[in-house]
């Protein structure tokens with residue numbers, strides 16, 4: 001790790017720019033439902049049948065419960081897939097941003113930000129100098 005402060009700051013502003021460009025995003029995962037419904041008398045029970053679907057649904061945990069959402073059209077599915085993809089991008093970028101920011105904090109030198117009054121204070125009031 002030979003990151004310098006300017007390099008890290010450049011990395012950080014790059015990440016901010018990428019986050020700004022993220023589109024609509026939402027949580028959840030989209031999974032295909034099984035193509036076989038399990039009924040033995042259904043056409044999908046035959047070995048070379050393509051089965052049903054594929055149907056996709058979005059699931060996500062809301063306050064400990066799993067919420068399931070289905071999609072009325074392929075376009076609605078595609079929209080949701082893009083939104084979920086954007087959420088993953090958002091999460092990844094945020095994680096990277098936190099890491100870069102923590103490195104910056106570790107490298108940033110302490111600056112003398114105390115005002116002249118703040119520096120004087122401990123000496124000027126001898127009574128309260130220990131009661132901080």
Ligand SMILES: [Zn+2]
Pocket residue numbers: 036037038039042043044045052
């Ligand atoms: Zn079936």
